[in-house]
Amino acid sequence: MNLTQREALLVLQDGAVFKGLALGKIGTAGGEICFNTGMTGYQEIYTDPSYYGQVIVNTTSHIGNYGVQLHSEEESDGVKIMGMVCNYFSPIHSRHTADSSLQEYFEKANIVGIHGVDTRELVRHIRDKGVMNCIISSEILDPEALLLELNNVPDMEGLELSSTVSTRNTYEVGSEDARFRVAVLDLGIKKSILTNLANRGVYCSVFPAKTSFAELAAWNPDGFFISNGPGDPAAMPYAVETVKQALDTDKPLFGICLGHQILSLASGISTYKMHNGHRGLNHPVKNLITGRCEVTSQNHGFAVRADELQDHGKVEVTHLNLNDKTIEGIRRKDKPAFSVQYHPEASPGPHDSHYLFDEFIKLIKQA
Numbered sequence: 001m002n003l004t005q006r007e008a009l010l011v012l013q014d015g016a017v018f019k020g021l022a023l024g025k026i027g028t029a030g031g032e033i034c035f036n037t038g039m040t041g042y043q044e045i046y047t048d049p050s051y052y053g054q055v056i057v058n059t060t061s062h063i064g065n066y067g068v069q070l071h072s073e074e075e076s077d078g079v080k081i082m083g084m085v086c087n088y089f090s091p092i093h094s095r096h097t098a099d100s101s102l103q104e105y106f107e108k109a110n111i112v113g114i115h116g117v118d119t120r121e122l123v124r125h126i127r128d129k130g131v132m133n134c135i136i137s138s139e140i141l142d143p144e145a146l147l148l149e150l151n152n153v154p155d156m157e158g159l160e161l162s163s164t165v166s167t168r169n170t171y172e173v174g175s176e177d178a179r180f181r182v183a184v185l186d187l188g189i190k191k192s193i194l195t196n197l198a199n200r201g202v203y204c205s206v207f208p209a210k211t212s213f214a215e216l217a218a219w220n221p222d223g224f225f226i227s228n229g230p231g232d233p234a235a236m237p238y239a240v241e242t243v244k245q246a247l248d249t250d251k252p253l254f255g256i257c258l259g260h261q262i263l264s265l266a267s268g269i270s271t272y273k274m275h276n277g278h279r280g281l282n283h284p285v286k287n288l289i290t291g292r293c294e295v296t297s298q299n300h301g302f303a304v305r306a307d308e309l310q311d312h313g314k315v316e317v318t319h320l321n322l323n324d325k326t327i328e329g330i331r332r333k334d335k336p337a338f339s340v341q342y343h344p345e346a347s348p349g350p351h352d353s354h355y356l357f358d359e360f361i362k363l364i365k366q367a
């Protein structure tokens with residue numbers, strides 16, 4: 001497949017302009033600009049619903065070179081990012097199991113991208129200035145006009161997005177004869193989380209984001225799972241309320257990423273927007289209980305406040321990020337509930353943290 005040599009532009013909210021070439025669909029797209037440093041797993045990243053509303057910069061030097069696999073490497077029912085920026089975009093792919101090229105995949109999903117951008121320069125710029133919105137276009141090549149368009153891109157702070165990407169209808173995953181039943185609150189769940197639960201003998205019922213606690217409880221679960229997802233956790237009082245009520249049952253509860261932030265909010269700890277998020281596959285995290293270091297997969301732009309966790313009567317910190325000491329995991333002292341900010345399902349990423357799923361099962365068995 002040949003790429004066009006059509007020009008494209010990336011314009012940041014602060015007026016910085018980067019020139020490149022078009023990829024994917026010809027068009028215009030805006031969102032919050034985020035960089036992911038992972039060297040593999042681009043398809044899992046593009047289909048992770050937590051990236052909804054965001055334009056992804058892949059800092060790895062080659063993108064597209066292994067094509068895409070239609071179902072096995074998708075983390076949801078399709079591409080969820082708003083747009084993509086990279087340095088070298090490969091028009092050809094070589095992997096005998098690939099179903100198509102990334103170019104074709106993006107065209108079908110209506111995703112606009114730009115390649116040939118010096119991603120090192122771009123990331124240094126965002127790293128220093130902090131996270132901001134951006135717009136990419138292969139149809140409007142006037143920076144001033146794009147800056148005006150950028151005003152229509154909503155600010156991520158205060159934005160509720162889970163109800164847009166969550167399932168419309170409740171569905172089940174796993175075998176009905178499984179040993180345990182877990183009610184999953186889908187705030188934008190990745191498929192591999194459900195696979196990890198089902199592989200451990202869990203029958204999951206996956207509920208839409210705005211399902212009331214009464215509906216979850218009526219299914220008579222043995223435990224609750226609160227998923228990852230896009231947007232600002234502080235804009236989701238409905239999910240915080242559901243988690244508060246789930247905690248009152250004293251049944252085991254496990255949260256990942258957005259789910260971790262919601263458990264924190266439900267426990268009286270606030271969240272904040274980070275200067276830049278953590279997105280990549282090699283973030284070192286210290287498990288404070290075992291003293292071990294885990295190499296983790298991460299994708300978040302908000303975090304929970306460390307100062308509010310000091311001497312907190314009901315919550316203790318279980319995991320710390322070794323790069324910047326941000327909170328990576330908590331557990332309730334008074335309830336069988338815990339959560340992590342990073343992604344133990346490791347898709348894409350290292351498998352160091354799979355044990356957390358086992359710990360959830362152990363809590364359910366004990367209960």
Ligand SMILES: NC(=O)CC[C@H](N)C(=O)O
Nearest residue numbers: 050228229257258301302
């Ligand atoms: N992966 C996630 O669940 C992301 C959570 C949240 N939207 C954040 O950016 O921090």
